[in-house]
Amino acid sequence: MTTTTGTTDAPEGESEARRATLRDVATLAGVSIATASKALNERAHVRESTRDRVLAAATELAFTPNQAARSLTSGQTGTVGLIADDLDGRFSLPILMGAEDAFGTGQVSVFLCDARGDAIRERYHLDALLRRKVDGIIVVGARTDARPPLVGRIPVPVIYAYAPSTDTTDVSVVPDDVQAGRDAVSHLLSAGRQRIAHISGDAAYTAAQERATGIASALEAAGLELVGGSAQFGAWSEQWGRGAAQRVIDQYPEVDGMICGNDQISRGALETLQRSGWNVPHQTSVIGFDNWEVMTTGPSPTLSSIDLNLEQLGRTAAELLFESIQGQVEPGIRRITPRVVTRESS
Amino acid sequence: MTTTTGTTDAPEGESEARRATLRDVATLAGVSIATASKALNERAHVRESTRDRVLAAATELAFTPNQAARSLTSGQTGTVGLIADDLDGRFSLPILMGAEDAFGTGQVSVFLCDARGDAIRERYHLDALLRRKVDGIIVVGARTDARPPLVGRIPVPVIYAYAPSTDTTDVSVVPDDVQAGRDAVSHLLSAGRQRIAHISGDAAYTAAQERATGIASALEAAGLELVGGSAQFGAWSEQWGRGAAQRVIDQYPEVDGMICGNDQISRGALETLQRSGWNVPHQTSVIGFDNWEVMTTGPSPTLSSIDLNLEQLGRTAAELLFESIQGQVEPGIRRITPRVVTRESS
């Protein structure tokens, strides 16, 4: 109740008054406002006793410098914008967390905007960010498919995360899905698997294609090929995983490893295998992508997965943004290396 | 590449110059900066031809008003802080989305802070928010257990969401877990179930207790009691759900309904039931809490669940914050009504 400033007009509440300003501090300390400023910022030569008086005054008045006023002179606001395409998607989050982390608690503040995949909304948020004079912007996509860059002349650096910009002079950070595919294969190979099937997700996704590419290339390098000859594309769902796995074991009972497009498909496949009496991982290994904790650690056996290191992706994006703000960075696409998380299913 | 301002010092790039300011617009339009301001804000009496010239100049220079400067005079920044306790927890997200939604795209911008359940971090973020003179703050907890209020004198309104403040003079918005429990019971009762078991989560959580309370009261009102006499408390995991469900059907084979502490327990229970050859929902209904899409729609049959309407909770929090900024709002705890989402398992 000491919060709102909705005092009707009762003059009694002098204590409720406006927030203390530098002038107030200076007056209380008996110095000029210039000196107060210097004292608080540890600037120049200010006698120690003077500084102490100023600091004391500042704490007494609970003084917090007005960042807006400060930004006016410095030109920098110490804020960045983060435009996400879909917040409820689970990919934005770790990236956002990584970025938040890299910016350092308190130093840089993050404006969060959810564009929901809508270009109009995106434009709207962008304008708001520019009005607020953010020092830079990170654009986080919902899928790894390349997206058109932000339109208009943007007077601050922009980093594209997860979904790269189609403009190669922009700076983008994406997961290395091809490598992720290769890693999945070599993981299964090192577990002694040779007859591997690939149950993928929606073929329209770049991620599906790139993972398939990595898988194919790694198998070829090992002189092998996919059971069934090629990947099965479908949807990113458990249901698809269940059905596709059923068809695989019906047609190719010799299969001893399954690489699934994501952890949901992986979970669906596991369920089918178990229901059909297959022993995972003894008879068949199963591995997915994304390392979505709730999917991978829920079932028994727990599911191995390729983690795309999205938090690190977010941190990298933030670091790149920093560098861009300071000077130039090399344009182009950076790929974040994935890592294998081994659990009971392989 | 036209983004960074890292021009070493080459004076050639006059085009790369600093962002256009109101003065530039005024000069270009041949008017005073006061008039330019008025024209852009549709203020006072400005001759139409003059306004048109100013607007033309503004668009030509791609002028965006400096919000910081504007805030200096208005005193309001049009920003709010959102301090979340754990971003990766799935409860903050919908709340955050609801809030973002209610604030309206562009009008109000949201500073996102992740305190990770650490009071020090929280303090740090809070200071940063106050420096930036946010107009208000929403604090989102990770659990519904009451939490101590923010420390220190906060000169702006604060709304506590999901986790209420222990201070009853604060404003809090929480899900109505007691009602959620009641709803679960009445849903099963209306499906003709009478012998209901309750497999809950960690008893240390207020949510677990409140749901149990609601369940108990609704059953009592119907003249029934829980199979086994009381709720089974354990963990919020699928594994616990599997084990607990097994014990329930072993000991009480007459059970015809299971209320599970959350969707993960629910899923675990479903798996056990199916593996034991029970038919869901014919033989036994299953319902959980939270309505976590990936958990509820993944398995077959899909799982019914009580949705706590977290997005609406977020919207409500945002609206309350608005009202607090304008004037006063009644302190205390608001409870958001849940809703039953019926799927195949009941």
Add this chain to the structure above:
DNA sequence: GGAAACTCCGAAACCGTTTTCGGAACGCTA
């Protein structure tokens, strides 16, 4: 004992807006 070199401190300009208030130009009436 006076000049030079320091050490502290404050007046004032500035950042980019909004807003008040007075003045100029104009049309109209007497």
Add this chain to the structure above:
DNA sequence: TAGCGTTCCGAAAACGGTTTCGGAGTTTCC
């Protein structure tokens, strides 16, 4: 033609800080 109202516009004062630059006071040194 003087007087009066309107209508537009601009000078200037905020807003809350930072920073430059010069002035006053104190040492140090010859």
